[in-house]
Amino acid sequence: MELLELVKNRRDGFVFLPDPVSEETVAEILEIASYAPCRWGGDPVRFIVVRNKELIRQLAASKSMGTGPLAFCNVAIVPMIDLRQSKLWREDLSVVSTYIMLACEERGLGCNWIHMDGRMGPDGSGITATEAMHQLLDIPEGYEVMNILAIGYNRKLQPEAEEVF
Ligand SMILES: Cc1cc2nc3c(=O)[nH]c(=O)nc-3n(C[C@H](O)[C@H](O)[C@H](O)COP(=O)(O)O)c2cc1C
Numbered sequence: 001m002e003l004l005e006l007v008k009n010r011r012d013g014f015v016f017l018p019d020p021v022s023e024e025t026v027a028e029i030l031e032i033a034s035y036a037p038c039r040w041g042g043d044p045v046r047f048i049v050v051r052n053k054e055l056i057r058q059l060a061a062s063k064s065m066g067t068g069p070l071a072f073c074n075v076a077i078v079p080m081i082d083l084r085q086s087k088l089w090r091e092d093l094s095v096v097s098t099y100i101m102l103a104c105e106e107r108g109l110g111c112n113w114i115h116m117d118g119r120m121g122p123d124g125s126g127i128t129a130t131e132a133m134h135q136l137l138d139i140p141e142g143y144e145v146m147n148i149l150a151i152g153y154n155r156k157l158q159p160e161a162e163e164v165f
Pocket residue numbers: 010011012013066067068069112113114115116
């Protein structure tokens with residue numbers, strides 16, 4: 001698909017079909033993401049792939065609001081970055097996330113960016129959304145997270161499967 005056509009057609013996914021996203025497809029997406037440029041070159045980004053529905057539910061609960069697409073996604077990808085290798089870490093994670101979104105679109109997948117950085121954590125917890133993510137995902141010392149990419153086959157892309165809902 002031409003890039004112009006791809007970006008014109010791309011729309012965030014909010015409600016995903018239950019169809020699984022294969023390991024092979026996730027591997028392709030991560031390979032594309034691994035070529036994203038970053039401020040100091042190098043290789044500061046790692047990816048956490050979450051398929052466990054209960055863990056995805058807990059990730060959704062890590063922010064007080066605005067995590068709706070995680071309820072339906074089949075797989076969530078959390079890019080994390082080594083702060084010792086990146087000064088412009090938010091920018092680097094944003095570029096990586098954009099690569100993931102485009103790689104998803106090329107594969108007929110919906111992808112929605114769930115922003116966590118600077119957001120409040122679970123109601124009444126007194127911690128931030130990213131602190132909650134650190135606890136849940138056991139993020140290694142020195143790494144930081146910013147967002148979650150919620151991925152699945154978009155309902156709009158397969159209208160013949162509407163009866164699923
Ligand atoms: C930086 C960024 C942060 C976003 N954060 C969230 C979020 O926390 N929760 C959410 O449901 N959607 C989030 N979105 C998705 C947007 O709300 C919205 O779906 C998107 O801008 C519309 O894109 P479309 O052109 O694909 O329809 C975010 C998008 C971007 C680019």
